[in-house]
Structures are given as structure tokens and as C-alpha cells.
Amino acid sequence: MNFSVIRSADTLWGSAAAMELAMQKRHLILLGKELPALESLRHKIEKHAGVHVQHFQTDDAVTQDIISVCDHINMHYEVDLLFNFAEIGFEQKLEDFDIHQLDRKLKVSHAAGTLYLHQLLPNLLLHGNALVMQFWCCAAPMQPWQEALVNYNRHYSEFLNSEWRETGLTIKNFTVEVPGNEPVLMF
DSSP, X not given: OEEEEXXXXXXXXXXXXXXXXXXXXXXXXXXXXXXXXXXXXXXXXXXXXXXXXXXXXXXXXXXXXXXXXXXXXXXHOEEEEEEEEEEOOOSSOGGGSOHHHHHHHHIIIIIHHHHHHHHHHHHHTTSTTOEEEEEEEEESSXXXXXXXXXHHXXXXXXXXXXXXXXXXXXXXXXXXXXXXXXXXXXO
């Protein structure tokens, strides 16, 4: 039985992705920091979609959390889809961040997705048509530095796609700019 791993399932976008995948009858592994939100989403999905759902509390700023949960997933589940969600905005100027806040923000928004991919890669490569969906959310209008980060991630994904062409693993990037309350999807 194949599972889809949903990173940040305790967020609005992560839970929406989980619900959509559940409606497609995909079994899910929900990851997030807020345990009550994960439990609530799990019960809602099991009630309405009739799929198997597991959930694990993780802190994306703690590398050991990522390693531990991925080791557990790799040992007990087959994974053919990774949904990597991250918000890529800075709510203040670089110089106004406390170093610890900045460290956490960079780990959660940028490093964690690559770490999850790295740790789940052996599992993903076992499947002929595995998929990684990188979902980047930022405020609109996108600032030049945000666009640079999005472009970096797109180019990195293009490189990985060319490296893994023969494996069947594909990475797709989606960027959502949120102007006010209306999301706009960019491919």
C-alpha cells in the first residue's frame, strides 16, 4: 500500500493538499508541528475519504526530528509521493531578525524540504513513477529576493529532475502568491 507524505499538514495549504489527495483515494502520512491539528485532520479524512491515515508530530527546524520521522516512515511504509509545503516570506527586514528567529525561519522554509527529500529518497526511488511536489507560498506582490529564492528552487529541481530522469522520480514546483485572500497558482 503506497502512502503520500504531506509536510506541514497542520497548515491551511497542507491540510487542503491532504484533503485533495484523500479524495483521490491516496493513503496519507501527515506531518506537522501542531498535534491537535494533525489529529483533527486525520479524523476528518478517515471519516469522509475512507483511506488510511497516519500522523506524526515533527518540528521542521530540528534536523533530528526529520531524521527520526523519515527513518520510521522508511521502515514501515511505502512512499510514492512527497508533498513539500513551505512559506517563503520574511515578515521583517533581514537586519531586524534575531539570529535564532532567522535560523529557524531558514531551516523551516528552505532547508527542511531538502532534508525530507534526502531522507525519503530511497523509499521514493523504489517506485517507478514517484512524485515530489514542492509547494511554495509567498505574499503578493512577490519581492525580488522572494523571486530569487523561488527561481533557485526551480533550477535546483530542474537539475534533480535531469539527474533522476532514468529513475521515474519527478519533482514539480508550484508557487502560490497570496494577494489578500485570493491565491494565484503559478507554474
